[in-house]
Amino acid sequence: xxxxxHSPQTRSGSILWLLEELGVPYExxxxxxxxxxxxxxxxPANPHPHGKVPALTDDGDMLFESSAIxxxxxxxYRKTPMGPAAGEKGRDEYLSWLAYRPGVMEPALLxxxxxxxxxxxxxxxxxAEEVEAVLNEHMASRDYFxxxxxxxxxxxxxxxxxxxxxxxxxxxTPVLESYTTRITTRPxxxxxxxx
Amino acid sequence: xxxxxHRPKTRSSRFIWLLEELGQPYExxxxxLRSxxxxxxxPANPHPHGKVPAISDNGEVVWESPAIxxxxxxxYPTAGIGPTVGDPTRGAYxxxxxxxxxxxxxxxxxxxxxxxVPVGTAGWVELxxxxxxxVKTLSAGPYLLGEKFSAADILYASTFAMFGAMPxxxxxxxxxxxxxxCLDRPAHARAQAKEAA
Numbered sequence: 493x494x495x496x497x498h499s500p501q502t503r504s505g506s507i508l509w510l511l512e513e514l515g516v517p518y519e520x521x522x523x524x525x526x527x528x529x530x531x532x533x534x535x536p537a538n539p540h541p542h543g544k545v546p547a548l549t550d551d552g553d554m555l556f557e558s559s560a561i562x563x564x565x566x567x568x569y570r571k572t573p574m575g576p577a578a579g580e581k582g583r584d585e586y587l588s589w590l591a592y593r594p595g596v597m598e599p600a601l602l603x604x605x606x607x608x609x610x611x612x613x614x615x616x617x618x619x620a621e622e623v624e625a626v627l628n629e630h631m632a633s634r635d636y637f638x639x640x641x642x643x644x645x646x647x648x649x650x651x652x653x654x655x656x657x658x659x660x661x662x663x664x665t666p667v668l669e670s671y672t673t674r675i676t677t678r679p680x681x682x683x684x685x686x687x
Numbered sequence: 688x689x690x691x692x693h694r695p696k697t698r699s700s701r702f703i704w705l706l707e708e709l710g711q712p713y714e715x716x717x718x719x720l721r722s723x724x725x726x727x728x729x730p731a732n733p734h735p736h737g738k739v740p741a742i743s744d745n746g747e748v749v750w751e752s753p754a755i756x757x758x759x760x761x762x763y764p765t766a767g768i769g770p771t772v773g774d775p776t777r778g779a780y781x782x783x784x785x786x787x788x789x790x791x792x793x794x795x796x797x798x799x800x801x802x803x804v805p806v807g808t809a810g811w812v813e814l815x816x817x818x819x820x821x822v823k824t825l826s827a828g829p830y831l832l833g834e835k836f837s838a839a840d841i842l843y844a845s846t847f848a849m850f851g852a853m854p855x856x857x858x859x860x861x862x863x864x865x866x867x868x869c870l871d872r873p874a875h876a877r878a879q880a881k882e883a884a
Binding site for chain 1: 698720722738747749750751758761771772782788790808816823
């Protein structure tokens with residue numbers, strides 16, 4: 493049985509959304525964590541090394557970090573495919589963008605929010621404006637992140653774009669707004685928001 | 688044929704090491720990078736931000752270190768340096784690969800730039816608890832996945848080797864021994880010779 497260590501209105505929501513799309517049985521375990529305002533404590537029930545969410549256990553496997561969890565789930569549960577499997581067409585793009593989400597997109601946007609200038613050669617990511625340009629250009633000719641089919645990338649990156657535009661951390665553009673409307677009207681998105 | 692888009696003495700160097708471990712034929716294509724002084728992305732580099740590493744392999748293009756490591760070890764499993772789908776250490780392998788890019792890199796950079804990590808907002812934490820987590824895992828080790836060396840160790844050991852001497856890195860005999868254990872591998876020596884050639 494899959495257990496998702498979850499806290500409402502946090503990053504673990506995207507894994508809940510993915511589990512709903514995959515249509516596999518799972519349970520959620522609500523855990524507390526250390527919030528930005530200093531409230532909340534690391535929950536000893538949470539297996540994540542820093543007590544963050546999401547973490548996930550599945551028959552003895554334990555995972556942390558959203559992209560790792562998403563990849564594990566989409567590789568293992570293939571009844572409703574939510575990403576190309578190893579050896580399938582599009583796997584190269586799928587893996588690259590899964591790594592891009594936490595390794596480039598997130599630190600780039602957070603650095604801008606906190607006024608940290610980009611340093612070429614040192615930082616493993618890119619300036620936030622460039623990330624926005626790359627994402628807009630990528631989505632300008634596609635319905636979903638990998639093209640025609642909805643995948644876990646639309647949850648991690650697409651959902652991320654939706655929440656970051658809402659928080660004013662990313663510039664709203666017609667391309668990205670029509671994209672996020674397309675993905676947030678899915679029933680599984682509503683389930684995440686209600687959970 | 689695998690092509691590695693490379694710049695000497697950068698984050699792409701360790702992929703020569705990984706390719707030497709894999710034992711598959713590959714070629715290295717040197718590209719230029721932007722620096723603090725400016726410049727523009729090298730059009731020969733398929734990475735969307737013109738960064739390294741990136742690879743191409745029979746028309747498939749992969750970029751970002753964790754993605755490249757996973758792609759290569761999944762596609763060429765005979766070298767045994769990455770557990771494939773269904774292996775009991777697959778979950779740990781994926782978690783450590785992603786954690787490298789999502790937590791270790793930004794934690795190092797936050798410390799290097801001397802900025803406080805917005806805990807709760809950021810997906811990462813300060814460098815000290817990040818290193819503590821790695822040390823705890825390696826103490827049970829000797830590798831991140833336990834008994835078996837994997838491509839995840841290439842990412843971590845090469846990073847520690849690069850930052851180890853800097854004052855921002857917390858000192859740890861466990862990490863020092865780990866770096867030595869990994870760098871002592873013949874494939875690492877071959878990669879160094881290749882890069883120096």
